[in-house]
Amino acid sequence: MNERIRAPKVRVVEEDGTHQLGILQTSQAIRIAKERGLDLVEVAPNADPPVCKIVNYGKYKYIQEKHKKEAHKHHKAGKVKEMKFRIGIDPHDYLIKIMHAEDFLAEGHKVRIQLQFRGRQMAHQELGHQLAQKIKADLLTMGSVDQEPKMAGRNINMQISPLPGQQRHRKFKTHLKGVTEHQDIKHQEGHDPREDKHDQEDHHDDEHHDDNHAAPAPQPAAPPPPAS
Structure with a gap:
């Protein structure tokens, strides 16, 4: 200058x-x-x-x-965020995940939904498709489906794109109490704690649903009574 x-x-x-x-x-x-x-x-x-x-x-x-x-x-807008739902997910956990999906769509991101089957649940794939339809209906005011639910291995995948800003309307945001607003969540660059990049569920459900889980170890026999 x-x-x-x-x-x-x-x-x-x-x-x-x-x-x-x-x-x-x-x-x-x-x-x-x-x-x-x-x-x-x-x-x-x-x-x-x-x-x-x-x-x-x-x-x-x-x-x-x-x-x-x-x-x-x-540049930040337009990312694809991933959300994982288990078949038989707890209603409260479902609401929290739907709220996070609403957050992503409100920010202009696409949301990739993955519905996970475990163990014997694979024999009841209709439950997964019912859950997919419920998610579609619950996010209808925030996004439109650009990839219909499709079976892939042990999962059902679908993708939802955000509606234009003026057409978006949150359905669940005010229904959740005591949940931290996403603006207050502190996270490192490149990692969003709302996004299910890693399956963090505990292994209790795996043991409950997996066909191949090991049987419980037999208890040791009681010692014989002392000789009289």
Whole structure:
């Protein structure tokens, strides 16, 4: 900016960006900018000659920062978040997961739903499809299904995309009491505690539902009574 520009000549553009003053000596361009109460800012230093703009530097910097934040916001939006539901999930756990799915859709993310079968539940796949239909209905006011429920191995997968912002309406947010708002959840960059990237369920259900779980170990026999 101004005297920090090292090139001897620069191409000068007016503040509105539509008019050019042409190629000028850098010292002359700086003088013109200062006569207007403005600054000469280098906007394309790698051009030949470098391109400079006569602007209010404070205003220019503010606009650049605003554009950078908007670009970062758009970059963060549109991710695919994953939510896992077990067949036979507890109603309270279901509501919490649906609330988190609403959060993701409200933030503009897609939500990939995975319904997990365990053990003998595979013999009752209709329960999984019933749960999928319930999730679809409960998120109907926040998103639309762009991948219908489909069986894949021991899971049913589907994907929901957010509706346009003005059409989204939360169904469950106010029904949950004592649950921390997602804005207050502190997490490291790249990890969202609301997203089920890892299956954190305990192993009790695996032992209860798995066909191949081991039988309990036999108890040791009582010692014989002492000889009389």
